[in-house]
Amino acid sequence: MKIVEVKLPDHSYNVEIETGILNCTGQLVSSVWQQRKIALISDSNVAPLYQQQVADSLEAVGFTVHNYQFPAGEASKSLTVLADLTRDMAADGFNRDDGVVALGGGVTGDLAGFVAASYMRGISLIQIPTSLLAQVDSSVGGKTAVDLDTTKNIIGAFHQPDLVIIDPNTLQTLYRRDLVEGYGEIVKESALTDGQLWDLVKKIQSPEDIIENAEELSELSIQYKADVVMADEKEGGLRQVLNFGHTIGHAVEALADGDLRHGEAVSIGMVAISRIFEEKGLTQAGVTDKLIDRLDAVGLPLTSPLLDDDAVFDKIKNDKKNRNGHLNLIYLHQIGGPAIKSIPSDEIRDFLNIKTLQR
CATH class of the missing domain: 1.20.1090.10 (Dehydroquinate synthase-like - alpha domain)
Incomplete structure (x- = not known):
């Protein structure tokens, strides 16, 4: 396994890279989080491919997982979808001790990351990027955001993840x-x-x-x-x-x-x-x-x-x-x-x- 350490003054985390690592999601997450409720957020393209696999791995080590899905595409990086996800999490009883796992490409990482940054003024976040763009860029560094009209990433926050999990196998399913x-x-x-x-x-x-x-x-x-x-x-x-x-x-x-x-x-x-x-x-x-x-x-x-x-x-x-x-x-x-x-x-x-x- 290749590990890149991100050491910041107030928050440090690892980026862990290995082919096939998605099957070990539960073990990896349990190494940084105690048992809690997890909002596993993905889009309509990625969810059918990997969401249940990741949810099963998380549940196998004791996490309670709620799967959330939104329409794929940049248009979903909106205040409307942000509100929908937040409303669903509130209805499912998420609190400040729970966490968000962003499973997908850059749109998912930005949107789910901002959900984590803003829900109850901030809850824990883990990024599992499945596109090359998200793996090498947006999943690392803590930038989260949604768009407003035609202005990209105009509403957002810096919110560092607790862990980034990268499985190059997910690139095989990309166009x-x-x-x-x-x-x-x-x-x-x-x-x-x-x-x-x-x-x-x-x-x-x-x-x-x-x-x-x-x-x-x-x-x-x-x-x-x-x-x-x-x-x-x-x-x-x-x-x-x-x-x-x-x-x-x-x-x-x-x-x-x-x-x-x-x-x-x-x-x-x-x-x-x-x-x-x-x-x-x-x-x-x-x-x-x-x-x-x-x-x-x-x-x-x-x-x-x-x-x-x-x-x-x-x-x-x-x-x-x-x-x-x-x-x-x-x-x-x-x-x-x-x-x-x-x-x-x-x-x-x-x-x-x-x-x-x-x-």
Whole structure:
């Protein structure tokens, strides 16, 4: 078993990674939680595959499990679904000594995580991510949230889990597109850190290679993110580098209205921001081509017609990370050399240059 330790000032936990580990869920959870009532929350895609298996494992060691399910998709990251789940848990008598287990992809982790963060002002949480995107990104770090209208993750809280359980076997049931979009975040983290993870990413030539190297890709990606989170839990400084590709990516994702996956939008965002900064001489020549090579190898999108839409700048300007009238753009000096450039919000359009984005 591969274990990544996340040690924070007020809360520490392990990320445990092993093929087939889902069958040991009950034993693993009982190592960090005393017997209690568990809200096992999953979506309509994942629940038929794994919810009963996990519930049986938990009940075998004495936990009382209530299975909850919501419709799959980003649209469920809403105040309406949050209220529905909270109402159901209250009706089933959940109290502050009980816990939530989030079983599923990024939407489940964000939504169920925020249920745990807000129910009775916060109850215990365990994450069991089943998608590659959730395994290497959203399940670690404590970010939980729901969307409001077209603004992603605008209502949320930092709520660290007590344990993260990752079984690479769950990737076998993903559609290829879902697998590949998660790899976009791995490429992002490899470009930020260089070293062993970038070396491994350079060997990936197909979606099949992702599956074959899933354990090591997850371990190295999560270790990098854990190191960043441990240095900056609440995103006051260093943790902002994890937003590489996200400022433009989130704008394009919002305009796509569900037609682009998060990892696909981040791929487009990384290429766009790197091309812009490379032309300005702030990113080393050739970095964009290196990113394109790694993203294109598995079929991730490199650009989008939505970059032609003037509304993309309104989305960028109103990004939730806008602070005091400035937006921090994350870019690379070189592979393994992230940097932050603060730009006044009213200068974003001129700085990014729509002609560059339209390529």
